[in-house]
Amino acid sequence: MISPSFVKWVTTGLTISSIGLSIPAALAQEVPTFNWETLTPTANLNWTSCYSGFQCSLLEVPLDYSSDKGNASIAVVRYPATASKSDYLGPILFNPGGPGGSGVTTIVSLGAEFAELMGPQFDIVGFDPRGVSFSKPFVSFFNTAAERQIWTPSDLNLRYPSLNTTSEVTSNQWSQFQLISQLAQERDTEDFFQYMTTDNVARDMLRITEAFGFEKLQYWGVSYGSLLGVTFATLFPDKVGRIAIDGIMDWEAWYSANLTGSMMDTDKTLQTFFDGCVAAGPDGCAFYAPTASEIASNLDALTESIRAEPFPVLTSLSHGIVDYSFFRNYIFAALYSPYNAFVGFAHGLAQLSAGNATEAYTANQVPEFECDCDAPATAFTQNIYESQIVTSCGDASVANDSITDLREFYANEAKLSSFADIWALWRVHCSGWKVHREGRFLGPVGGNTSFPLLVIGNTADPVTPIAWARKASGLFPGSVLLTQDSPGHTSLVAPSLCTHGALRAYFQNSTLPAAGTVCAVDAELFPGGANATATASAKRALLLTEESKLIDAVRAIGDVVSPIASMGRVNRV
Template sequence: MEKRDQLSLLSDPGTEFRLVAEHTSKSKFTRRRVTVIVGALCFSAGLVYFSGQSPNSVAVLSGSQAPCGDLQNSSKEFLWENVKPSAQLEWVDCYDKFKCSKLTVPLDYHDKKAGKVSIAMLKIPSAFPSTSEEYRGPVLINPGGPGGSGVSLAKGRGELLQGIVGKGYDIIGFDPRGTGQTSPPLSFFPSAAARIQWNLKNGPLVNSTEGALSMAYSRAQVLGDIAEANARNASQYISTASVATDMLSIMKAHGRDKLLYWGFSYGSVLGATYAAMYPDNIERLVIDGVMDADEYYSARWITNLVDTDKTLTAFFTGCFSAGPSGCPFHAPSPQLIASRLDALYASVKARPVPVFTSLGYGVVDYSMLRQLIFTSLYSPYNSYPQLADALAALEKNDGGPLLGLYARSEEKLECDCPRTPVPELPLSYDAALGIRCTDGVPVEDDVEELQAHFEKLGKLSSFADVWAGFHLACAGWKVRPKWRFEGPFVGNTSFPILLVGNTADPVTPLSHAFGMSKKFKDASVLIQNSLGHCSLSAVSICTMRHIRAYFNDGVVPINGTVCEVQSKLFARGSDKDILETLSAEDAELFKVTKELSEGFQVRFPY
């Protein structure tokens, strides 16, 4: 199927994953540790990131005896602080089977006297030595955000991504400026505890109470002051233009002039920025879950929601098709399921549900419910079965399942620890806010203008209340970047760009992919006929075949090529029937892509 007018939006059932408690490994030497999951309703998260963590874990409250700190606090563990930064790539063994390095690059590419940045990188080595004809080079990956850690993605999912592009490639995840193990670090607060204390005072969604929008605006002003006072210098050098140039520096450190890249969500903005700045330095460039770069740099964040409600509608139709046994939130029609959800909204808004279970405690309120449903739109084939279970339980005044799902996107605050190394976090909230606010034009809206912006969003989607914070958060931002690329986002690239978009992506609509493709000569859009954000939110052997052929053989699919998916909504059975119909190569692609899709995680709410 090649023609766009032949598309049919799927509302089929997908796979289930179960929620279990996160277990902390025991150690001979332990210290009392209390881990608290904090409801951080801060305006600082990005679109999405792909996590290297297991999707089947949640930690709400742990008072057990456990090692103080987490991954890096044991002398036997790899310590990033022991990696010596160098202007040449010096790889050291890390995490038993990977290679790690810190590459020094100019803090300011236009003022070499300004200092240096040390870019942290983690590599999954190719199966072939660099001298072999089978070796293809290093593919840089970006998980999105902004603020997502490429190191975390490579560590947890890099081997799977290598299984798609091919063993001839190295997979390299790097932490962009201000994130993860890259230094200098970016932090608005003196400690994680101080930042979480600030976040605890956040208000509800902007339309949920009178004065909520004004409160959010005032808090954005204060947070902007905090960032300027505590992180002004670091914030000036974290722009996407600088990170794009860092990618070129990384490739040159490998002795190569052209980029190999696969970026997701915000990573599409990073990729498009690179392509516009360095069109002659591209070997392969895939941007997946494409955001319109002009929309991003304008700081408007409006047209992202064009297809959002389409994804929610698929929950209603999919639940209806699954029947009462497949979807406990079932009703006699999709419209009645939608009405059932509206009634639940009203009930929880009037009477928030208290929760106290062995896994944790809290209060399920209207804002939490709205945000949880919104995040489920990112990976519906995985999340909708659990969402339906949680909604049905909430109707019975049991908020435990929903609180458990919500906790997966929350922060952990660990107390009573001595000095620990910089933690390995999949997403930096401070960097997320700093990057997109320094990239965007200054947001000088007053409360009335922000209200008008919210109402404009509301004409596109029922989730305007959840999304409004992306624009609003920058209303208090004061730091301007030393270097900001202002376009145009066009180019005659040395190799055609491949853009991948889903037919019902809740935050990066397919129209963005087609709009961006017109700006780069011979660029091609590969359409995945599925719900969710980015191609890896579903399993499509067809999509992965095309991406593999693009990297390995330089085959660019015809613009508008459509790929179907194997994922089904509300499918709670095994994959045996699917696997039996596949070749050995396709079966391996299916397994790899499914595991990647189950690692899809949204660090939210903002």
């Protein structure tokens, strides 16, 4: 039974994916909840008032669309359109990534901001993909909350060790996820894990759209949500109303459980920190040195120092160790959302260089675990750990890797990026997975859609490179690639009147930006740097009220969605 009072957003463990290196305020706060157990799943959308100003429904869908295996129920929430009936343009579905991110909780936190961005003509719709959070059946590998916490420790050095730490890390991680796979098979007593795949979620989105009384999908998906979008467009090319995808996951990489190519721009993203720090000067960047190469060398020296002598940290909230694995994750985390992270990241590095690890540690700490140890694991509604493994590994072709295979895989990744020691864990997690549905969608993707897709990619995205955005755009004739000139993961890392104005126009007016459009962002990596404050203030003074509202809305959405889009070291995209 869901607690009738409050649900904590993020107690799965703050990991490197906590983009801003600290929990955004919108995530950290307790969000009033709604008791979904009071709803009965139906084949239609029967709306009930919920939360405050929202409407909720449980939509019944087939568990297996090719046979009679029973039903799943999809939790759907909408922030209702406020425009007149004659101006109403239907629902826009949103997926925040993960996989396993809760669309319900996202929209409950951000309904007004999404409406400000998209316009009052739309119902803003969030849904929990099958197996996730408030949808049923609920995916869990564990019988109790205590057992779950033991298997999903929050400390970065425990949960996501660098493969470059010791020679035993790869073999230990391989063994752990062989056991996780066995545990999942044992706990999958209703045999439904095999149906928690991306192609089935795409089919569920069509059912949601049809339940609204519309034939064609209107959808915005970021990070993993982009893969969901291209999968839908491939399966149902004649059902595309408007599909915008942002932070593009490559279908070949995803469906083969080989994300090596995702690291093409990772080191390029780190370079923007070095260059930005130099430009900001000593007053704007606490880790300043006169040249980018000096800053890079200082970071390397600090890394080796921490490898040799980790920092023990005790705070009023928790305790832990800032060691090599923690620090590597700490660096990687900053690359996801540079506009939020770089200033604090630079200060944390400076403190570490001075012998103080408290700031770096507290940026990622969570409270020590407390629970009713007899409480069932299903009492916990944020199950992104399990749902990500079930979906990403269940989607992919079978990966029967030996420990030797995985070490060779890591060696190949290391040729592409210095962050291979962190990213190669993705392959390890799927190496023992045995639950696969026969006939699941494995690609290829592409086709002539009933309306062109809008594809958005950043010039320096650490996990979904711009090359993947170009590739996706080319697979769907007529689609347009909009390039945002910024580091970070997805366009939501920073507001851009150009990017997000084009996104709004795409949904409101059915217009696409010109081919080759490149958009600047309305934000600065180091806003306290030399001349930065005056420049930002001057720009802000020139903005119209509506432009300011759009920027504020995008900034609020990004603060919440960015951590979801990269939730967890397992749940990176």
